[in-house]
Amino acid sequence: MSGVRALPVGRDGTRRTLRRLALLAVLAGMLAPALLLAHRSGQAVAAVRIVIEVDQRRLTLWEDGKPVRSFPAAVGKTATPTPLGHWTIVSKERWSGGFGTRWLGLSVPWGHYGIHGTNRPWTVGRAVSHGCIRLRNADVEALFELVRVGTPVAIVGTASRRTVYEGDRGSEVREVQARLGQLGLYAGAADGVFGSELRRSVERFQARQGLEPDGIVGPATYRALGLAPGG
Numbered sequence: 001m002s003g004v005r006a007l008p009v010g011r012d013g014t015r016r017t018l019r020r021l022a023l024l025a026v027l028a029g030m031l032a033p034a035l036l037l038a039h040r041s042g043q044a045v046a047a048v049r050i051v052i053e054v055d056q057r058r059l060t061l062w063e064d065g066k067p068v069r070s071f072p073a074a075v076g077k078t079a080t081p082t083p084l085g086h087w088t089i090v091s092k093e094r095w096s097g098g099f100g101t102r103w104l105g106l107s108v109p110w111g112h113y114g115i116h117g118t119n120r121p122w123t124v125g126r127a128v129s130h131g132c133i134r135l136r137n138a139d140v141e142a143l144f145e146l147v148r149v150g151t152p153v154a155i156v157g158t159a160s161r162r163t164v165y166e167g168d169r170g171s172e173v174r175e176v177q178a179r180l181g182q183l184g185l186y187a188g189a190a191d192g193v194f195g196s197e198l199r200r201s202v203e204r205f206q207a208r209q210g211l212e213p214d215g216i217v218g219p220a221t222y223r224a225l226g227l228a229p230g231g
Contacts, residue, residue, distance in 0.1 A: 050152070050154070073134060082132070085154075090106065098120075115140065161227070180225075205221070
């Protein structure tokens with residue numbers, strides 16, 4: 001082609017060197033997007049997480065495996081416990097009024113739960129909520145700036161063993177669903193919602209165990225399922 005000259009090739013193997021460089025460039029171009037995605041995914045999933053200890057009524061922010069911030073929290077009362085489990089933050093909103101100045105929505109499938117502020121700061125550190133996690137407004141504002149949608153949230157503590165009926169929702173219901181699923185007696189989703197299918201499964205289980213098949217999960221049924229405290 002006119003005006004284009006081939007690069008000179010000397011005895012030192014310049015042509016082989018150029019071929020290797022060209023191959024490395026192609027490989028780098030193919031790998032770079034995957035490496036970048038893996039790096040970003042690692043930051044989003046593992047670098048920052050929240051742990052809420054219900055029994056201690058405390059929220060701790062972890063970064064790169066180390067606790068970096070910790071705040072006292074209000075949690076759910078006995079009748080409306082905070083949902084135990086592993087969730088993610090699904091929304092971030094600036095609020096006002098009774099729910100304080102910030103809202104961090106959680107991915108709990110059976111209700112509207114989140115981490116939020118409060119206009120009643122004296123309730124922080126107590127078990128008084130309908131299941132949400134309350135922080136003082138200054139604390140939730142600080143947390144709001146340090147996390148993003150997708151941040152993992154682990155809520156841990158002593159599982160509630162309140163008696164549950166058809167129509168109830170919560171962590172206890174999800175545990176019962178999961179256990180009956182393991183026993184081959186329940187094929188529905190472990191979504192924490194006590195529906196008619198779960199009631200029928202509970203009745204079948206109770207009948208097999210010699211319990212009254214009333215479809216209600218109380219102390220005796222928890223024990224039979226191996227879900228009683230310490231069971």
